[in-house]
Amino acid sequence: MTQPATAAFLDRLAAALPSGTLRSRRPGELEDPRGRYHGQAAVIACPGRVEEVSTVVRMCHEAGVGVVPLGGGTGLVLGQVAYDGPAPVILSLERMTAIRAVYASENVIIAEAGAILTDVQAAAAEANRLFPLSLASEGSCRIGGNLATNAGGLNVLRYGNARDLCLGLEAVMPDGSIWHGLKRLRKDNTGYDLRNLLIGAEGTLGVITAASLRLFPRPDHAAAAVFVVSSPQAALELLAMAQAMIGDGISAFELMSGMGFAFLSETMPDLRQPFETPPEWCVLIDLGLSGVSDPEERLSALFEAGSAAGLVSDGVLSQNEVQRQAFWALRENIPEANRRIGSISSHDISIPLSRIPEFIPEGIERLGKIADIRVNCFGHLGDGNLHYNAFPAKGRSRAEYENVRGAVKACVHDLVAEYDGSISAEHGVGRLKMEDLERYGDPVKLATMRAIKAALDPKGIMNPGAVLRQIDDQFE
Amino acid sequence: MTQPATAAFLDRLAAALPSGTLRSRRPGELEDPRGRYHGQAAVIACPGRVEEVSTVVRMCHEAGVGVVPLGGGTGLVLGQVAYDGPAPVILSLERMTAIRAVYASENVIIAEAGAILTDVQAAAAEANRLFPLSLASEGSCRIGGNLATNAGGLNVLRYGNARDLCLGLEAVMPDGSIWHGLKRLRKDNTGYDLRNLLIGAEGTLGVITAASLRLFPRPDHAAAAVFVVSSPQAALELLAMAQAMIGDGISAFELMSGMGFAFLSETMPDLRQPFETPPEWCVLIDLGLSGVSDPEERLSALFEAGSAAGLVSDGVLSQNEVQRQAFWALRENIPEANRRIGSISSHDISIPLSRIPEFIPEGIERLGKIADIRVNCFGHLGDGNLHYNAFPAKGRSRAEYENVRGAVKACVHDLVAEYDGSISAEHGVGRLKMEDLERYGDPVKLATMRAIKAALDPKGIMNPGAVLRQIDDQFE
Structure with missing residues (x-):
């Protein structure tokens, strides 16, 4: 366990740094973006040069005081939110912006x-x-x-x-x-x-x-399309077709569900949607090409081939950058719509690509046994990375589901483990998923991680409690 | 330092593994590909399953016996050639080929x-x-x-x-x-x-x-071209032009020098070369494209743009796969020509891309002060990775340069360090460059590497003497 930062330590730290390097926290700072946890800080150090960063870390190392690096504070897994243990020095990089x-x-x-x-x-x-x-x-x-x-x-x-x-x-x-x-x-x-x-x-x-x-x-020309597909399986087949026809030019291949469109209608009724009847599944494809290639032409050819193969039933193609941005706005408004609905539990998971079509309905079925739950599944299909988020039934609030939140999360993560997927595709482990990592992680990998941590940071001062349980706690 | 593998240990090892897992070395096996070093082996273990690999490593760990993993044995830096210290167990993966x-x-x-x-x-x-x-x-x-x-x-x-x-x-x-x-x-x-x-x-x-x-x-269509350029600087400008015009479709962008063509003429006089007068510098560009794109057309357009910009003075374009392979044969025969000439010292280096045009002549100039040396500089220009190899003057043998080999290597590697490059771009460190890594490597990185090695392999049994000096030796 790390040591508290005493007043004497903070005085020594201030004296070793240019004046103005230490500051106190601002109102609202160090809250997690979802508003559930509150981070502690003995002080916030804002060094301007790597040598000053070195001074802060070296002095904390000597005193056994925890150091929590802080970037923009937007992380979703509490990597930057030290809500537990002695208040650490927060090492903000806010002045090193060159x-x-x-x-x-x-x-x-x-x-x-x-x-x-x-x-x-x-x-x-x-x-x-x-x-x-x-x-x-x-x-x-x-x-x-x-x-x-x-x-x-x-x-x-x-x-x-x-x-x-x-x-x-x-x-x-x-x-x-x-x-x-x-x-x-x-x-x-x-x-x-x-x-x-x-x-x-x-x-x-x-x-x-x-x-x-x-x-x-920079690609010379960009274009986007939203294609209606019959199922996640059809979406994956369309992805393979797109890769074969277009090669490396596909910048993004995003999945959106009917539930996402329903959430948009529910929370942003003025947002214009591209289809009169919200499709059950669709994909947003973004192309960036250079040289003589015409991305609209490529997307038209893909639409035709996809239709002929029975994968695509409808679609819209951007004719200009404004339209392309409008398609992206749809996709980018889904997380905001989710926030307005209020999730029971959000899951940033990845699944082997070919198993996604089985996974999506199986998860919905299992969650249905826990409670009356709506799932909005969307995300970076091309990467196998889904945001598989659970929401209250229409007209009900997340508060009513407080007692099943743990079961919902465990249900999704257990299923991810059965499918040989990842419980954190892109957000990391932080403090929020530290116990999940212990539960689902490979034990040899975990032992290796602990050995590396102990070797490089024997006092456990660097972001204590994030990713790995604190060293002393391992023996409690 | 690791322990010798005693007869009793080898008996226990044999008993713990399916019969036939251990074998003795074959003639010529464990020599390095350049023929200068001879590896030792207490025995060669050829496990067929990961559990048997585990048994070998666990028993070696318990006994403190070294384990040297062996793949194809083609490495050029002696990573697989344990020529020093107690003879280790060679762990060959030759039966795990599924x-x-x-x-x-x-x-x-x-x-x-x-x-x-x-x-x-x-x-x-x-x-x-x-x-x-x-x-x-x-x-x-x-x-x-x-x-x-x-x-x-x-x-x-x-x-x-x-x-x-x-x-x-x-x-x-x-x-x-x-x-x-x-x-x-x-x-x-x-x-x-x-x-x-x-x-x-x-x-x-x-x-x-x-x-x-x-x-x-798989890209649908491939094509290659060899373009004559006036200098490495022109080659780099052509690379930037190609990336802007063709985007991601460029599979390879290789530099060849007049010295390379001279070596080909000298050692393989029957090999057909594309230009009557060997150019001082040229590049081999390989494209792989999918869909409607025509790589020959793209290469033609690049040739025209490159010529108009004064970067390209001559060129040949493959019209079919046979010609494309012939261009590649030229490039791939250069290492064989080098072997026939016999290098004084070979260097697998990388340099920040924009500094390559300065680096190449400066190295030649510095080497010229050591002895009458020919440099064949070729390689993966698109990656900043040069094979910058030093050869005897025409009519002289490498033996005559034995006494300057160390100075030649140090001259090139010192210059690489000055240019913030790497002394091992793609071949690794092995045993050949272990001391160079100590000399040129960042000390904090080296200390971190040693801490990781000591934490994960406290007895130092895994490939002892490769990459890092053996732990005991660090204190000698």
């Missing part, structure tokens, strides 16, 4: 961990390049947090996770030492993959302070 | 570690899919070795390294425990990235026994 360099000819950008995701995207665009990471919270999340949680989002099918977009890191290790690993190389086989170990470790093995990231040529 | 499953609709294949790379490619092709990893030794290297070394090869620009092609692993950890991590998910954020930690660890943190790997749609 874009240190853009190497357009190398397709590389170097950003500090506190850079807001949209600012990284904008810096890339200014150099006529694309930084493809894109997710709902992009206007406030920070790139360090995106990397710490290996964020996914909308373009993973084509460009990969945050992990796949990172070439190198600068990071402060749990003893305060600085790893200068900001390489901008595509190939570098010199030793263990420390980069990928820190990515996805959610701040428990060190603090990412800067990253060198991959950029891409 | 393709366990192909999930064509998921674009996933599960192969055992001993599967030969071409057999994995063939199993993918049979399902009308592409497994894109491709390298010179593909007919004899094994997928477990490809992953252990994070192999690169010809298609990294488009499809990534071995690391990027792997979704999950089954592995035996240094204590003999089995990690069942053969997930076939694109997204899985449940804890530390053990997969990427084992990939590239060259068998020092465990033995990979099977992998789940990504497949891709």
Whole structure:
């Protein structure tokens, strides 16, 4: 267990840092985005340089005080919300927001961990390049947090996770030492993959302070379509057809359900929907192509082939960027509609692609045995990543389901385990899923994780209680 | 330091395994491919199942005996050649060659570690899919070795390294425990990235026994071109132009030098070369496209644009698959020509893309101060990965350069370090570059690697002496 940060310790910390580096918390800060948990802070440290990050971590290491790195605070699994144990030092990257360099000819950008995701995207665009990471919270999340949680989002099918977009890191290790690993190389086989170990470790093995990231040529032409499909199985067959016909140009392939459209009608009656009768299932396909290719033409050809094969029964194609954005607005409003309905339990899961058609109805059937539940299943079908969220029956409130919430979550996660899927596809483990990880994780992997944590952070100061149970607690 | 494998130990090992699992070495086995080092073996264990691998590793762990995993034995950095210390148990994956499953609709294949790379490619092709990893030794290297070394090869620009092609692993950890991590998910954020930690660890943190790997749609049409460019700078500008015009369809972008063509003329006078006067620099571009796109047309357009911009002065385009293969034969014969000439020292390096044009001549100039040396610089330009190899002057032999070999290597690697490059882009560290890693590696990364090694393999039995100095030796 970590030590409390005493007044004397905080005085020493303040004295070791430029004045103004420490601040107290602002109202509402350190709440989790879903509003259920409240984070603690002995103080909030806002270093401006990696050397100051090193000072904070080294002094906390010496004193055994916990350090919780903070990016944009948008994480959904309480990775940044230390609601338990001695109040830690919150290490906010909010002042380390520089874009240190853009190497357009190398397709590389170097950003500090506190850079807001949209600012990284904008810096890339200014150099006529694309930084493809894109997710709902992009206007406030920070790139360090995106990397710490290996964020996914909308373009993973084509460009990969945050992990796949990172070439190198600068990071402060749990003893305060600085790893200068900001390489901008595509190939570098010199030793263990420390980069990928820190990515996805959610701040428990060190603090990412800067990253060198991959950029891409901006596709010349983009277009989107919404196709009505008869079932998730048909959606998957259409995906395979699209990949064979269009190759690498598919940027996103998103599933939406009739329940999603019903939620949109219920909560945003003024939002224009593309089909008079909400379809039971449809997919949003986004293409980005370069050179002579015409994405509308490709989508038309896919529509024809999909119709001929009996996979697609209706569809709309964007004729311009405004229409394309309107299709995306549909997809992006679903999480907001979900919030307004109020979920009983939300699940960020992935399933082997070919088993998704079985999984979706089986989950609905099992949940139906627990209570009268509506499931809105949507998400990144191309990645096998579903948001499989459980809601109250129409006219009832989530409060009425409080007593079945645990059973709902266990039902979904048990089924995911039976299907050899993942209980956290893109949000991470944080504190919310730490016990689930113990329950569903491979025991040898867990033992290896604990050994690595103990070796690199023997006092357990880095984001204590996130991902892994605190070391002392393991023996309680 | 590991313990010798006593006769009693080997008897116990034999008794614990199905009969026929242990064998003695075959003539010539365990030599390094360049013929300079000779590996030792107490015995060669050839388990047929992961549980038998576990038995071998667990018993070696208990006895403190070294275990050296062996794939195809084609590695160039002595990762598989234990020429020093007590003779270890060689753990050959040669009997674990099964393709366990192909999930064509998921674009996933599960192969055992001993599967030969071409057999994995063939199993993918049979399902009308592409497994894109491709390298010179593909007919004899094994997928477990490809992953252990994070192999690169010809298609990294488009499809990534071995690391990027792997979704999950089954592995035996240094204590003999089995990690069942053969997930076939694109997204899985449940804890530390053990997969990427084992990939590239060259068998020092465990033995990979099977992998789940990504497949891709097979491009419908392929075509290649060889374009003469005025300089490496022009080659890089042409690459940027190609990426903007053609997008993701570029499978390979390889640099060849006039020296390479001279070596081909010198050692393979019957090989037909595409240009009457060997160009000083040229690039081989390979395209694979799907759907309506015509790769020859794209290459023609690129040739015109490149010529108009003054980047390309001559070129040949494949009109059919035979011609495409002939272009590739040129590129693939360069390493064989190099072998026939006999290098003084070979360097598998990567350099930030935009600095390559400075690096190439500066290295030649510096090497010229050491001796009369010919440099054949070629390789995967699109990845920033050069094979920057030093050869004797025409008519002289490598033996005459024996006394400058160390200086040649240090000269190239020092320059690589100055340019913030990598001294091992795709071949790994093994035993050959262990000291170079100590010299050029980031000290914090090295300390972290040692801490991880000590935590997961406290007796240092896994591939002792590879990548990291043996633990006892660190204090000598």
